[in-house]
Amino acid sequence: RKREKRERKRERVVYSPPPLIRLLFSFCFPSFEEEEEKLKFELSVVDVTEREREREYARERSMSWFVGSVVESDSSAAQWTVTLYVSTALFMTSALALWLKYSSNAKNGSHYGDKGGRANGTANGDAEPPKTVVSVLFGTQTGTAERFANQLSEEITEKYGKSGVAARALDVETYDHKTKLVKEDLAIFCVATYGDGEPTDSALSFTEWLEKLVKKSDTDGSEPLKDLRYGVFALGNKQYEHFCACGKLVDKQLKALGANKIIERGEGDDDANIEDDFAAWKEMLWVELDALEGFKAEKANGYANGHHVPITPIVPVKEEYDVEEVKSSSSVADPWAHGSQAATATTPLKAMVMERKELHTKASERSCIHAEIDISGTGITYDTGDHVGVYASNPPELVSLALKRLGYDGKKVVKLSTKLGSKLPNSMFEGKALAIRDILSHFLDLQSPPRKDSLAAMADCAKDPKEKQRLEYLVSKVGKEEYRTYVLDDLRSLLEIMEDFPSVQPSLGVFAARIAPKLQPRFYSISSSPLVHPNRIHITCSVVEGKSPTGRDHKGVAGTWFSRCNQGVSQVAIFVRKSNFKLPKAVETPLILVGPGTGFAPFRGFLQERTAQVSMGESKHGECHLYFGCRNKSKDFIYEDEIQSFKEKSVISHLEIAFSRDQARKVYVQDKLKKNGKVIYDLLFGECDPQATLYVCGDAKAMARDVNKALHEIIQYYGSHSSGEAELMIKNLQQGGRYLRDIW
Numbered sequence: 001r002k003r004e005k006r007e008r009k010r011e012r013v014v015y016s017p018p019p020l021i022r023l024l025f026s027f028c029f030p031s032f033e034e035e036e037e038k039l040k041f042e043l044s045v046v047d048v049t050e051r052e053r054e055r056e057y058a059r060e061r062s063m064s065w066f067v068g069s070v071v072e073s074d075s076s077a078a079q080w081t082v083t084l085y086v087s088t089a090l091f092m093t094s095a096l097a098l099w100l101k102y103s104s105n106a107k108n109g110s111h112y113g114d115k116g117g118r119a120n121g122t123a124n125g126d127a128e129p130p131k132t133v134v135s136v137l138f139g140t141q142t143g144t145a146e147r148f149a150n151q152l153s154e155e156i157t158e159k160y161g162k163s164g165v166a167a168r169a170l171d172v173e174t175y176d177h178k179t180k181l182v183k184e185d186l187a188i189f190c191v192a193t194y195g196d197g198e199p200t201d202s203a204l205s206f207t208e209w210l211e212k213l214v215k216k217s218d219t220d221g222s223e224p225l226k227d228l229r230y231g232v233f234a235l236g237n238k239q240y241e242h243f244c245a246c247g248k249l250v251d252k253q254l255k256a257l258g259a260n261k262i263i264e265r266g267e268g269d270d271d272a273n274i275e276d277d278f279a280a281w282k283e284m285l286w287v288e289l290d291a292l293e294g295f296k297a298e299k300a301n302g303y304a305n306g307h308h309v310p311i312t313p314i315v316p317v318k319e320e321y322d323v324e325e326v327k328s329s330s331s332v333a334d335p336w337a338h339g340s341q342a343a344t345a346t347t348p349l350k351a352m353v354m355e356r357k358e359l360h361t362k363a364s365e366r367s368c369i370h371a372e373i374d375i376s377g378t379g380i381t382y383d384t385g386d387h388v389g390v391y392a393s394n395p396p397e398l399v400s401l402a403l404k405r406l407g408y409d410g411k412k413v414v415k416l417s418t419k420l421g422s423k424l425p426n427s428m429f430e431g432k433a434l435a436i437r438d439i440l441s442h443f444l445d446l447q448s449p450p451r452k453d454s455l456a457a458m459a460d461c462a463k464d465p466k467e468k469q470r471l472e473y474l475v476s477k478v479g480k481e482e483y484r485t486y487v488l489d490d491l492r493s494l495l496e497i498m499e500d501f502p503s504v505q506p507s508l509g510v511f512a513a514r515i516a517p518k519l520q521p522r523f524y525s526i527s528s529s530p531l532v533h534p535n536r537i538h539i540t541c542s543v544v545e546g547k548s549p550t551g552r553d554h555k556g557v558a559g560t561w562f563s564r565c566n567q568g569v570s571q572v573a574i575f576v577r578k579s580n581f582k583l584p585k586a587v588e589t590p591l592i593l594v595g596p597g598t599g600f601a602p603f604r605g606f607l608q609e610r611t612a613q614v615s616m617g618e619s620k621h622g623e624c625h626l627y628f629g630c631r632n633k634s635k636d637f638i639y640e641d642e643i644q645s646f647k648e649k650s651v652i653s654h655l656e657i658a659f660s661r662d663q664a665r666k667v668y669v670q671d672k673l674k675k676n677g678k679v680i681y682d683l684l685f686g687e688c689d690p691q692a693t694l695y696v697c698g699d700a701k702a703m704a705r706d707v708n709k710a711l712h713e714i715i716q717y718y719g720s721h722s723s724g725e726a727e728l729m730i731k732n733l734q735q736g737g738r739y740l741r742d743i744w
Helices: 002-007 019-028 032-038 048-070 077-108 144-163 177-183 201-220 245-256 274-290 396-406 436-442 452-461 465-475 480-489 494-500 508-515 557-564 597-615 640-648 669-675 677-685 700-719 723-735
Strands: 132-139 165-171 186-194 229-236 266-269 321-325 349-358 368-374 387-391 413-418 433-435 522-525 536-542 545-547 553-555 571-577 591-594 624-630 654-659 693-698 739-743
Touching (some): 132 201, 144 165, 144 229, 177 201, 201 245, 229 245, 229 274, 321 508, 387 536, 396 494, 413 436, 433 436, 452 508, 465 480, 522 536, 522 557, 536 597, 597 624, 597 640, 597 693, 624 640, 624 677, 693 700, 723 739
Parallel strands (some): 132 165, 624 654
Antiparallel strands (some): 321 413, 368 536, 387 571, 545 553
């Protein structure tokens, strides 16, 4: 008997259902696995005849939590198996029937209507309206288009949210337009224009992609965006020749691709009051959206949408930043530390200013700075004609005034992090332990006239009822003229207005999120060539200082920073933006360079590059005609020695300088162009091969327009062409890349 016991096999018997059935029950009944684990049955030292009986018992126990009394404890394995499989079959059959039913209804539109919320033209009043997503896409350069897009998306969601409509603001630079745009139902575009009618950096790839689709559509007649409904609000400045050019282009491209416009294009003029332009366009947009099925507006103050209320209601400002005080001073972060990322507009890198010098003489009442920034070891590279973006800091005395007015301790170290659900765009100071003074110095704009949304946030923070009422009035429609005269015409800074409303005491989180706009980078045409200075970027920067209409001492951010920086000590955050303002690939192409004042900056790089090419054995350079201008030869003739040296080395073949105030009658570069009109016409349109390329750099509001007008006159007079023909010839020059402008 002892021997038989030793020979008996030891075995652990645990019943588990077949894999498919086990998976099904685990999905439908989350507690299945837990109950199964509890009911595992272990057999120990049983003979073969007992083992089978215990297996059956284990099966019954392991499923008893589910079947209850359906399976008795003494039922056979066969009975249990039949019951289990029949139940499973019935369950799966029912699930299949339900799926087929609702799948059929969806196809017929009885439960899920079409884009308009109707099925086959019949309203379905019993079903919930479909979830409609409105994409508000923005292409921005200075942040205004992004701000408008965020405002619009929030307002659409607020007005139509209960009818199932939600809006989202998206940057076209990161938006997957190649796959997503064709699937959109409704898209609103807020698009800014940069420079000489060009798309912003963020919108460039989007517009290029649309243009490729348009060319394809012209060939095969396709309309890939025929199901898209859209609207466009274009941002620009009427002082520039190509007002709202990018917005107009996007509108034209979308229409060509079959998209359906729900509202006429809006145009905002930043030289006047772009806030009111946007508000007026939104009034028309609400009317059009109200007419769309699925867009049922909420009522506000007795008016549908609230967009007929004369005084704009002030929305309570929420705390959108968590402000954490950091006790340890050793935890203070570098404001411009971004890890190992490349230098971009959102991740600029610090670089040392190695040289700084004044370019005007002591007799000048103005200032112009030449600065050289060391980029060795940063990974930053550039090409001749590119732009450098500079994140300079606010004047220290201005920051001190702001800290005093706001009641903040500038030495206190805090960490600002966006709250969950906040729609604030990312800021470079987020998540970093920084002194409050550093946040105000490097990241917040304290001098620009505040926009209406900033005043609205101030109104919500005002403790004095009279101050609150006045701020609300300035934001309202009826206060439109008051806002224009008090804020825009008088160029009142944010800090000035806060001084006028002392009861406004915002928290740091509210001030950084809703009141103070973000400090934007200042762009400069690089005034050097990498062939000569591969490890340095040269900047030519006018210093802007003067009295505002209110008597305030206004100091430009970047110019005054360069004027006070210490060479070999001071560092500034920068990045490089690529430009199309390039020398022709064929070095024998004649050049006509028109650049008064700091407009000479990129041409200095051009001339350095040509000098370097000559030293490397290149001898086929075409003629180079430089038209430079300034006020007085004895005061502001910048880079005089270098220009004369370029002329002596024949890098400049023809030099014309307009000293506008050295004689009774003012003379400008456009006058010098007209004086040499025959030469200009022959270089651009004559029989020379190749024909010349014309470059213009500098002020857009006056100089660039006057030069363009002079070119019209030259073509008409020396070519005997009509005004219309001259316009067409200039347009052909631009489209052919032979008339390039870098203007601001």
